[in-house]
Amino acid sequence: MHLKIKNNINWVGIKDWELQKFHGNEYSINHGSTYNSYLVKEEKIVLIDTVWKPFAKDFVKNLEKEIDLDKIDYIIANHAEIDHSGALPELMAKIPNTPIYCTKNGIKSLKGHYHEDWDFHPVKTGDVLDIGNGKQLVFVEMRMLHWPDSMAVYLTGDNVLFSNDAFGQHYATSAMFNDLVDQAELFQECIKYYANILTPFNTFALKKINEILAMNLPIDVIAPSHGVIWRDNPTQIVLKYLEWSKDYQENQITLLYDTMWEGTRIMADKIAEGIKKADGSVKLVLLNSSKGDKNDIITEIFKSKAILVGSPTINKGILSSIAEIIEIIKGLNFISKKVATFGCYGWSGESVQVLNSSFDQTNFTRVSEGLKILWNPDTDAIKKCIQFGEEFVKLIKT
Known part of the structure; x- marks a missing residue:
């Protein structure tokens, strides 16, 4: 035709x-x-x-x-x-x-x-x-x-x-x-x-x-x-x-995570709670990297001024769906965006360090050393997550 x-x-x-x-x-x-x-x-x-x-x-x-x-x-x-x-x-x-x-x-x-x-x-x-x-x-x-x-x-x-x-x-x-x-x-x-x-x-x-x-x-x-x-x-x-083409960003924070036994997911939810508590006007997007489409995730990261990325520790590393997204991010060479990391652990707890090292190889500006929580978050850990979200809002403004 x-x-x-x-x-x-x-x-x-x-x-x-x-x-x-x-x-x-x-x-x-x-x-x-x-x-x-x-x-x-x-x-x-x-x-x-x-x-x-x-x-x-x-x-x-x-x-x-x-x-x-x-x-x-x-x-x-x-x-x-x-x-x-x-x-x-x-x-x-x-x-x-x-x-x-x-x-x-x-x-x-x-x-x-x-x-x-x-x-x-x-x-x-x-x-x-x-x-x-x-x-x-x-x-x-x-x-x-x-x-x-x-x-x-x-x-x-x-x-x-x-x-x-x-x-x-x-x-x-x-x-x-x-x-x-x-x-x-x-x-x-x-x-x-x-x-x-x-x-x-x-x-x-x-x-x-x-x-x-x-x-x-x-x-x-x-x-x-x-x-x-x-x-x-x-x-x-x-x-x-x-x-x-000019280092695009909207008033958006994307919170990306993968989880094994819900601990890192709970962290993500509570960090998000802290972000909204500190800034009610920001658009907040939460995405599970193992369940979401990787290209739609990348699109949301492209829109964002800052992101948080979380993974529990597995085999002294991070979950594969998060590793894949970071590898894509490296290739896309995003500019003028900020990042912080988080994750829970039960044994050795290397995931946050691995995430930090990975983002240090990108053009993202890492604004903190991240947050790691032992086992499933308890009441005190949940408070730390909320505070981490509030602090993140302050850090990305500097």
Whole structure:
């Protein structure tokens, strides 16, 4: 099926309603996703990106219903990752001499994935491809958003920015436009996408967005590679990216824990009680890392100005679900956030020390030595937890 985006621009992608995991098992999907491919029909006919490899045959079959494949003049590969380029081998088997425009790094990546020497044409920021009827494609490198090969392409005349992974979200819907979907769902998927995928590249994002804005391009539509297409006030998502890229935080504290026999959970509840006692205005989110979705947890951490992390001691270490979240945090390189740790123990009690050492390897600012409680918290220990929560509120203000 196709969907008209504007004038001679059609969406010819795939909706993946059943998708549950992405990037292997690293990203959870709550509302399916789309692999957005666009067909531009001017004097020259241009295909912008393809779809994920499992859908390659269906994609090519559907595309053949839209156009004689031999009439495609140019293919634009904004990004070589498999969810964007996966149908290229199937397509190029039918039209092997069609030129492919991508960055120099894109050529390396595509050759690395598919071991084919297609007719590649490297482009860089500012390069232009004339497609007739007074319209041009202007290329903009988007290095590290979120791969070295990434780029976007802008269509003059129609004022459409094909932004690839930037400004997208994993969100499948029958209505493909931003003004036709649930706004709370949409922006939750947008911030989840940014927090879990783009956070490590904040500096690149800020620089590139400012560079695009400085070009003073009129933008009527932003057409990303995943999720809905921004046609109503499209630059609202650009402004959100600017906000999120600047060490983003809300008035929120996230309290993350795992527990074996409820002791650490009780600590978490009582620390939370102390926090609310000290600051009734702060949004407080409590999450059990063994039961919550890791990407949703990361999204809440991204929103937070400070977090508390708790684990009981096991084998002189910490529980695996907490260890996994910390490992993700290290990779995402969160900036300007504060942390304290806690946990209960029965034998040796190393968990708080392990947690502290782990966070000392991140960019979090640790504000205390943490709190550890022997066995299940008794009345005195509960008081200490409440006081710890109150003190934490004071410490993160300094």
